[in-house]
Amino acid sequence: MDVLALARWQFAITTVYHFILVPLTIGLAPLVAGMQTAWVVTKNERWLRLTKFFGKLLLINFALGVATGIVQEFQFGMTWSEYSRFVGDVFGAPLAMEALAAFFIESTFLGLWIFGWDRLSKKVHLACAWLFALATNLSALFILSANSWMQHPVGTTYNPETGRAEMESIGAVLGNNTLWAAFPHTVTASFLLSGTFMCGIATWWMVRLVRSKKPELVALARDTYRPAVVLGAVVMLISGVGVIISGDAQGKIMYEQQPGKMSAAEALCDSTEGAAFSILTIGPLNPTCDQLTRVIEVPGLASFLGTGHFSGPDSLLPGVNDVQQDMADKFGATNEAGETISYTPPLGISYWSFRLMIGLAVFSAALAVWSLWATRKGRLSDSKWLSKLAVIAIPMPFLACSFGWIFTEIGRQPWVVAPNPSGIDEVRLLTERGVSTAVPAGVVLTSMIVFTVVYAVLGVIWYRLLHRYAIEGVPQVYDESPEARDADGDDADRPLSFAY
Amino acid sequence: MDLSILWFVIIAVLWTGYLVLEGFDFGVGMLMSFFPKGTREQKADERRVLVNTIGPVWDGNEVWLLTAGGATFAAFPEWYATLFSGFYLPLFLILFALIVRVVAFEYRGKIASAAWSRRFDVLIQVGSWLPALLWGVAFANLVRGVLLDADHQYIGGFWALLNPFALLGGLTTVVLFLLHGSVFLALKTDGELRTRARALAGRLSIAAVVIAGGWVVWAQLAYSVTWTWAAVVVAAGCLVGVVVTNAKGREGWAFTLSAVTMAAAVALIFGSMYPDVMPGRAGGPSLSIAQATSTDYTLTVMTWVAVILTPVVIAYQSWTYWVFRRRLTTRDLPAPAGLSWTKVREAVGSHAKPAVNQSDLS
Numbered sequence: 001m002d003v004l005a006l007a008r009w010q011f012a013i014t015t016v017y018h019f020i021l022v023p024l025t026i027g028l029a030p031l032v033a034g035m036q037t038a039w040v041v042t043k044n045e046r047w048l049r050l051t052k053f054f055g056k057l058l059l060i061n062f063a064l065g066v067a068t069g070i071v072q073e074f075q076f077g078m079t080w081s082e083y084s085r086f087v088g089d090v091f092g093a094p095l096a097m098e099a100l101a102a103f104f105i106e107s108t109f110l111g112l113w114i115f116g117w118d119r120l121s122k123k124v125h126l127a128c129a130w131l132f133a134l135a136t137n138l139s140a141l142f143i144l145s146a147n148s149w150m151q152h153p154v155g156t157t158y159n160p161e162t163g164r165a166e167m168e169s170i171g172a173v174l175g176n177n178t179l180w181a182a183f184p185h186t187v188t189a190s191f192l193l194s195g196t197f198m199c200g201i202a203t204w205w206m207v208r209l210v211r212s213k214k215p216e217l218v219a220l221a222r223d224t225y226r227p228a229v230v231l232g233a234v235v236m237l238i239s240g241v242g243v244i245i246s247g248d249a250q251g252k253i254m255y256e257q258q259p260g261k262m263s264a265a266e267a268l269c270d271s272t273e274g275a276a277f278s279i280l281t282i283g284p285l286n287p288t289c290d291q292l293t294r295v296i297e298v299p300g301l302a303s304f305l306g307t308g309h310f311s312g313p314d315s316l317l318p319g320v321n322d323v324q325q326d327m328a329d330k331f332g333a334t335n336e337a338g339e340t341i342s343y344t345p346p347l348g349i350s351y352w353s354f355r356l357m358i359g360l361a362v363f364s365a366a367l368a369v370w371s372l373w374a375t376r377k378g379r380l381s382d383s384k385w386l387s388k389l390a391v392i393a394i395p396m397p398f399l400a401c402s403f404g405w406i407f408t409e410i411g412r413q414p415w416v417v418a419p420n421p422s423g424i425d426e427v428r429l430l431t432e433r434g435v436s437t438a439v440p441a442g443v444v445l446t447s448m449i450v451f452t453v454v455y456a457v458l459g460v461i462w463y464r465l466l467h468r469y470a471i472e473g474v475p476q477v478y479d480e481s482p483e484a485r486d487a488d489g490d491d492a493d494r495p496l497s498f499a500y
Numbered sequence: 501m502d503l504s505i506l507w508f509v510i511i512a513v514l515w516t517g518y519l520v521l522e523g524f525d526f527g528v529g530m531l532m533s534f535f536p537k538g539t540r541e542q543k544a545d546e547r548r549v550l551v552n553t554i555g556p557v558w559d560g561n562e563v564w565l566l567t568a569g570g571a572t573f574a575a576f577p578e579w580y581a582t583l584f585s586g587f588y589l590p591l592f593l594i595l596f597a598l599i600v601r602v603v604a605f606e607y608r609g610k611i612a613s614a615a616w617s618r619r620f621d622v623l624i625q626v627g628s629w630l631p632a633l634l635w636g637v638a639f640a641n642l643v644r645g646v647l648l649d650a651d652h653q654y655i656g657g658f659w660a661l662l663n664p665f666a667l668l669g670g671l672t673t674v675v676l677f678l679l680h681g682s683v684f685l686a687l688k689t690d691g692e693l694r695t696r697a698r699a700l701a702g703r704l705s706i707a708a709v710v711i712a713g714g715w716v717v718w719a720q721l722a723y724s725v726t727w728t729w730a731a732v733v734v735a736a737g738c739l740v741g742v743v744v745t746n747a748k749g750r751e752g753w754a755f756t757l758s759a760v761t762m763a764a765a766v767a768l769i770f771g772s773m774y775p776d777v778m779p780g781r782a783g784g785p786s787l788s789i790a791q792a793t794s795t796d797y798t799l800t801v802m803t804w805v806a807v808i809l810t811p812v813v814i815a816y817q818s819w820t821y822w823v824f825r826r827r828l829t830t831r832d833l834p835a836p837a838g839l840s841w842t843k844v845r846e847a848v849g850s851h852a853k854p855a856v857n858q859s860d861l862s
Contacts, residue, residue, distance in 0.1 A: 063605070064603060066602050067598070067600075067603050070599070070602075073569055074569060074595060076573065077573065077580045079585070081580075082581070084581040085578055085581045087577075089574075092570065092571075092577060093574045093801060096571045097805055099567040100805060100809045100810070101809055103563050104813045108559075111557055112823060115555060115824060120823065166795045166798070167795065170801045437653060438582075438586060438653040443588055447592045450596060458599070461603075461607065468611075469839065495831070495834045498834070498837070499548070499609070500555050
C-alpha cells in the first residue's frame with residue numbers, strides 16, 4: 001500500500017476508535033453530575049450510590065478516550081502534513097482553543113473530582129463534576145467546529161502567494177451553520193448512547209434483583225435501580241427526539257453543501273424529482289451505478305428528507321452522475337497524472353453506514369419505551385426478555401455513532417476540505433494532496449500496526465473492566481465530604497478516601 | 501512587537517509549563533523502576549505511594565503538551581507540518597508511551613491483584629523513560645539544526661536524529677526529570693520516604709551538573725548566541741541551589757529551583773533556534789519564524805484567547821496543587837478499592853442468585 005492508503009487507514013482506525021469512547025464521556029459526565037446534584041439536594045443516598053457506580057464506569061472510559069485523543073491531534077502533522085500546511089491558519093485555532101478552553105478544565109477538574117471527595121466541600125466538589133461535564137461538551141464544540149470547516153469551509157480566503165487557506169473571520173468559523181447542525185446532532189446522539197448505557201445496565205440489574213424474590217434485593221431494585229432505569233429512559237426519549245430533529249436539519253444542509261455525500265447515501269445515480277428512500281438496495285461491496293438493484297423503497301421520502309418536498313420541481317435530488325459531471329466541470333476531470341478524478345464517494349460504504357446509523361437507533365427506542373412501561377406507577381419488572389433487550393441495546397448506539405462518523409467522513413471523499421458551493425474560491429483540497437510527502441510508507445505501516453495492536457489490547461481491557469464493574473453493581477457508600485467528618489477530624493491520621 | 505515573535509515566546513512558555521510539570525511526573529514514573537526498597541510487598545506499597553503523589557495532577561500536566569501542539573499548529577502551521585512529519589518515528593514512540601501511560605495510571609488499581617498492578621506499573625515506567633529520553637533528543641536536534649529541502653521537508657532520515665549531541669540531550673532530559681521528580685517526591689512524602697528521596701536527589705543533582713552541564717555548554721559553544729549565556733548561568737546557579745536547598749531539607753525551594761532550571765534550559769533551546777523555528781544544517785535551508793507563521797489575523801485571535809485563558813488555567817491548576825498539598829506515606833493509602841475478578845465471576849453466576857454483598861445495602 002502507498003502512504004496515502006496507509007495514512008487514511010491509520011487515521012480512520014484512530015478516529016473510529018476514539019469515537020467509540022468519546023460519546024459516552026460527553027453524555028455520561030453530565031448524567032453523573034446530575035445524579036450527584038440530586039444527592040446533594042435531596043440527601044438521598046441512592047443518588048450517591050448511582051453517582052459512584054456510573055462515575056467509575058465513566059472514568060474507565062475517559063482514560064482510554066484521552067489516550068486515543070492525543071494520537072488524533074498529532075496525526076495531522078505526522079501523516080497529513082500537506083493538509084496541515086494548507087489549513088493550519090484556520091484549522092489550528094479551534095484545536096488550540098479546545099486545549100486551552102476545554103481540555104485543561106476537563107483534566108484538572110476530573111483529578112479534583114476523583115481525588116477530592118474528602119478534600120473539598122460538597123458544593124465545591126459538585127462544581128468540579130459540572131465543570132468537567134461542561135468542558136467535555138465544550139471540547140466537542142471546538143473539535144466539531146474544526147471538522148465542520150473541513151466539510152464546509154467558511155470565513156476563509158485562498159492566498160495564492162502562500163498557496164494556503166487563511167482565516168478571515170473566527171466568528172464565521174465558529175458560526176458555521178454546518179457546525180450548528182453537527183454539534184446538536186453529536187451531543188444528542190451522545191446522550192442517546194449514554195441514556196441507553198445507563199438504562200440498559202440499570203434495567204438488567206432491576207430484573208435480576210426482582211427475579212431473586214428476596215425482599216431485601218427487591219427493595220434495592222425499587223429504591224436504587226428503578227430511578228436509574230427511568231432517568232436513562234427519559235434521557236433516551238428526549239435526546240432521541242433531538243437526534244431526529246438535528247439529523248433532519250443536518251441532512252437538508254448537507255444536500256446544499258455536499259450533494260455528492262447525500263446522493264451516495266441514497267445510492268441515487270441520476271437526478272430525480274420525488275426520489276424514493278431506499279430501504280434495501282443490493283449490489284457488490286463497492287458498486288458503480290449500473291450494478292445497483294433497488295429492492296425495497298418508500299416513494300418520495302428521500303426527497304422529503306432532503307428538501308422538505310415529496311414531489312414537484314422543488315423535490316429534485318441530484319444524482320451521483322450529475323454531481324460527478326458538475327464537479328469535473330468546475331474542478332477538472334483529471335489530475336496531474338492524467339487519471340480521472342472520481343468525485344463520487346464510495347457508494348457501498350456511504351449507503352450502508354447511513355442506514356446503519358439510523359437503523360440501530362431502533363434498539364434504544366424499544367428499550368426506552370418498554371422500560372418506561374415496565375416501571376410505570378412504581379412498578380418493577382421481572383421480564384427475562386426485557387433484561388435481554390437491555391443487554392443487546394447497550395452496544396447498538398455505539399455502533400450507530402461510529403457508522404455516523406464513517407458516513408460523514410467517507411461521504412466527504414475525495415475531498416479532505418470539501419469545496420464550499422456558495423462560492424469561496426480555491427479553498428478546497430483533495431485528500432490525496434493532504435498526505436505527508438516526507439514519511440516513508442514502511443514507517444506509517446509500522447505505526448499503524450503498533451497503534452492497532454495497542455488499541456485492540458487496551459480495548460479488550462476497557463471492555464472487561466466496564467463489564468466487571470457493571471455487574472458488580474452499586475457500591476456501598478459513605479459520605480466522605482469534609483462536612484460529614486467529625487469536627488475534630490485530624491487530617492494527618494486518616495487515610496485518603498481514594499487512591500490509585 | 502511582531503505577533504509571530506510573541507507566539508514564538510508563548511510556545512516556549514507552553515513547553516516550559518509542560519517540561520516543568522510533566523517533567524516531575526515523568527521523573528516519579530521513572531523512579532518507580534529503582535526507588536522502592538524492601539520486600540516485594542513493601543516495594544509494591546512504595547510504588548503505590550509514588551503513583552499517588554502525582555495521581556491528581558498528571559492528567560492536567562499532560563494537557564500542556566496538547567496545548568503546545570495545538571498552539572504550534574495554529575501559530576506556525578509550517579513548523580507543525582515539517583516537525584511532526586520529519587520527526588515521525590520519535591513522536592510515534594512518544595505517543596505510544598503516552599497512550600499506555602494514561603491507561604496504566606487509571607487502570608492499575610481497578611483490579612485487586614498484585615500481578616495486575618505490577619503489569620501496569622511496568623507500563624508507567626516504560627511510558628515515563630521513553631518520552632523523557634526522546635523529548636531531549638528531539639529538542640537537541642532542533643538546536644543542532646536539521647537537514648531540510650527547499651520545500652521545508654525534513655530529509656535527514658531517522659538515524660541522523662540519533663547523533664551524539666542529541667543523545668546527550670536525551671540523557672540531559674532524563675537526568676533533569678529524575679532530579680525534578682526526586683525533589684518533588686521529597687516534597688510530597690514524609691518519614692523514611694522523604695529522607696531517601698532527599699538523599700537520592702542529592703546524588704542525582706551531581707549527575708545533573710555533569711551531564712546537563714556538559715550538554716548545555718556544548719549547545720552554547722557550538723550552536724547558540726551571546727545572550728543565552730545568561731540562561732546557562734541561571735541554569736547552573738539554580739542547579740547548585742538545588743544541591744544546597746535539598747541538603748538543608750528545604751524541599752519547596754529545591755523544587756522551585758529545579759523548575760527554574762527547566763525554564764532556563766527552554767530559554768537556551770529557543771534562544772538558539774531564533775530567528776528560525778527549525779535551523780537548517782549543512783548549509784541547507786532553514787525554516788524561519790517569518791516563513792512558518794500564520795496570518796496576523798489568526799495570531800491576533802489566538803493572542804486574545806491566550807491572554808484571557810492562560811491566567812485562568814494557571815490559577816485553577818495552582819489551586820489543585822493547594823488542595824492536594826498533604827504529604828503521603830504508605831500509611832495514608834486506603835486499602836485497594838479494586839474488584840476481584842474471581843469474586844465478581846462467582847457473583848454473576850446466575851440471574852436468580854445475585855451477589856451476596858448486595859444484600860447488606862438495602
